[in-house]
Amino acid sequence: xxxxxxxxxxxxxxxxxxxxxxxxxxxxxxxxxxxxxxxxxxxxxxxxxxxxxxxxxxxxxxxxxxxxxxxxxxxxxxxxxxxxxxxxxxxxxxxx
Amino acid sequence: xxxxxxxxxxxxxxxxxxxxxxxxxxxxxxxxxxxxxxxxxxxxxxxxxxxxxxxxxxxxxxxxxxxxxxxxxxxxxxxxxxxxxxxxxxxxxxxxxxxxxxxxxxxxxxxxxxxxxxxxxxxxxxxxxxxxxxxxxxxxxxxxxxxxxxxxxxxxxxxxxxxxxxxxxxxxxxxxxxxxxxxxxxxxxxxxxxxxxxxxxxxxxxxxxxxxxxxxxxxxxxxxxxxxxxxxxxxxxxxxxxxxxxxxxxxxxxxxxxxxxxxxxxxxxxxxxxxxxxxxxxxxxxxxxxxxxxxxxxxxxxxxxxxxxxxxxxxxxxxxxxxxxxxxxxxxxxxxxxxxxxxxxxxxxxxxxxxxxxxxxxxxxxxxxxxxxxxxxxxxxxxxxxxxxxxxxxxxxxxxxxxxxxxxxxxxxxxxxxxxxxxxxxxxxxxxxxxxxxxxxxxxxxxxxxxxxxxxxxxxxxxxxxxxxxxxxx
Numbered sequence: 001x002x003x004x005x006x007x008x009x010x011x012x013x014x015x016x017x018x019x020x021x022x023x024x025x026x027x028x029x030x031x032x033x034x035x036x037x038x039x040x041x042x043x044x045x046x047x048x049x050x051x052x053x054x055x056x057x058x059x060x061x062x063x064x065x066x067x068x069x070x071x072x073x074x075x076x077x078x079x080x081x082x083x084x085x086x087x088x089x090x091x092x093x094x095x096x
Numbered sequence: 097x098x099x100x101x102x103x104x105x106x107x108x109x110x111x112x113x114x115x116x117x118x119x120x121x122x123x124x125x126x127x128x129x130x131x132x133x134x135x136x137x138x139x140x141x142x143x144x145x146x147x148x149x150x151x152x153x154x155x156x157x158x159x160x161x162x163x164x165x166x167x168x169x170x171x172x173x174x175x176x177x178x179x180x181x182x183x184x185x186x187x188x189x190x191x192x193x194x195x196x197x198x199x200x201x202x203x204x205x206x207x208x209x210x211x212x213x214x215x216x217x218x219x220x221x222x223x224x225x226x227x228x229x230x231x232x233x234x235x236x237x238x239x240x241x242x243x244x245x246x247x248x249x250x251x252x253x254x255x256x257x258x259x260x261x262x263x264x265x266x267x268x269x270x271x272x273x274x275x276x277x278x279x280x281x282x283x284x285x286x287x288x289x290x291x292x293x294x295x296x297x298x299x300x301x302x303x304x305x306x307x308x309x310x311x312x313x314x315x316x317x318x319x320x321x322x323x324x325x326x327x328x329x330x331x332x333x334x335x336x337x338x339x340x341x342x343x344x345x346x347x348x349x350x351x352x353x354x355x356x357x358x359x360x361x362x363x364x365x366x367x368x369x370x371x372x373x374x375x376x377x378x379x380x381x382x383x384x385x386x387x388x389x390x391x392x393x394x395x396x397x398x399x400x401x402x403x404x405x406x407x408x409x410x411x412x413x414x415x416x417x418x419x420x421x422x423x424x425x426x427x428x429x430x431x432x433x434x435x436x437x438x439x440x441x442x443x444x445x446x447x448x449x450x451x452x453x454x455x456x457x458x459x460x461x462x463x464x465x466x467x468x469x470x471x472x473x474x475x476x477x478x479x480x481x482x483x484x485x486x487x488x489x490x491x492x493x494x495x496x497x498x499x500x501x502x503x504x505x506x507x508x509x510x511x512x513x514x515x516x517x518x519x520x521x522x523x524x525x526x527x528x529x530x531x532x533x534x535x536x537x538x539x540x541x542x543x544x545x546x547x548x549x550x551x552x553x554x555x556x557x558x559x560x561x562x563x564x565x566x567x568x569x570x
């Protein structure tokens with residue numbers, strides 16, 4: 001069972017504000033889903049290697065050649081706020 | 097006009113090549129149909145009279161293509177169905193789209209989808225659900241529901257979508273069309289708005305198998321911008337098989353028995369009979385770990401999603417909600433921009449990756465993934481292809497499963513094992529149950545797309561899918 005405090009802790013890790021109603025609902029829904037996921041526990045998985053990538057590829061390298069990248073003005077074009085050729089955000093120090 | 101509607105993508109390309117069809121007329125015809133639609137299948141269409149360039153000498157000859165809104169298209173809104181990307185116009189185009197455009201595809205519009213491809217019904221779109229063209233009270237499936245509905249309703253000759261746990265095959269099944277999830281890595285993911293990077297793969301949604309092969313041929317290829325992309329070892333040929341002699345089809349009880357509703361089972365059994373009539377052999381096989389596919393998938397996909405979606409913070413793109421400090425701004429922007437299902441998966445994924453839980457959830461899910469892939473490897477030592485229904489049910493009613501996330505997830509039970517193993521699978525229409533389409537799934541080993549297309553083509557001809565009540569006739 002995922003309780004309210006755990007939901008709030010995970011939401012903080014995910015940088016996600018949840019309304020009280022969302023916290024309430026999330027607690028029940030996550031618990032139901034995790035109960036189902038825990039059927040994995042029926043399997044003996046000792047010595048089974050984990051798969052993170054399905055098709056075998058390794059050490060994919062390309063020549064390190066300089067080439068043009070996205071122009072600065074294009075990269076900034078979609079930002080909600082910009083200043084001095086950069087993305088504008090509130091000071092991280094101002095409201096810790 | 098209806099003569100244009102009768103043409104598949106491949107037929108339209110051929111007729112443009114011979115000068116019998118004018119590509120501008122074809123484009124305007126579909127743009128008008130798409131603009132007048134009532135299904136909410138499109139999120140963006142060009143203005144009236146605004147046409148792309150038509151490359152009539154190229155293989156796809158300027159035939160219009162509907163594109164899932166998850167693909168970045170330069171200067172054209174690309175939201176992945178999310179309010180958090182409302183108004184976003186990417187500075188570049190996805191490689192798969194670029195490849196198709198280079199081959200002569202003309203972008204018709206961007207299609208609606210479940211937000212960030214998370215969903216099996218299209219009800220999770222930030223821009224409203226898509227309706228099933230067969231019956232507007234039903235869902236079209238998801239997440240590529242807009243692409244599937246557009247093709248089924250004759251609003252586009254063909255479309256592309258993406259599949260992470262079934263998001264091409266399941267909506268193709270529920271809308272009565274063909275959908276291919278290719279081998280992982282065969283098509284570049286560059287410019288696809290990421291959901292779960294180890295599973296995501298794009299592919300075609302089409303009226304028939306030939307169109308699927310033709311689109312796939314022109315979208316695949318290694319891309320230096322996606323280091324997980326691979327060169328397909330074979331040229332993709334257009335299928336011609338009429339028989340299935342000597343082909344062995346594995347029937348796994350785990351994906352064909354429990355949970356498959358009777359009407360779907362009946363169409364599936366008829367398909368098995370057709371396979372035998374065509375000379376194919378049915379073989380009992382077992383995929384013992386596939387029943388744990390949903391559990392593994394709903395750890396791995398949300399975990400990867402929680403990392404991929406960290407980028408939506410109101411700094412570089414999309415809307416921002418100011419809330420005082422920087423952290424509060426991140427948190428409030430994400431609260432306002434994400435829908436309920438996306439929040440649920442971010443929470444699930446963040447929980448599964450958090451300290452103390454990582455190995456129990458993510459580590460074990462990846463071990464199950466190994467077992468599922470081994471099951472397929474063992475099965476393909478005995479058979480050429482595996483045949484199952486695509487979805488355990490036909491389309492369900494709008495709103496029927498929205499209050500029960502787990503019931504919605506279980507709907508993916510027959511389609512998640514393949515992406516977990518990275519292997520290709522196609523869904524083709526098998527027949528009707530309760531006046532709604534039933535999809536049949538054929539899966540093969542990695543890079544066996546040619547084999548899949550040949551078998552699907554022979555089966556498609558034998559099934560003779562041409563229902564008089566089909567929505568594309570309206």
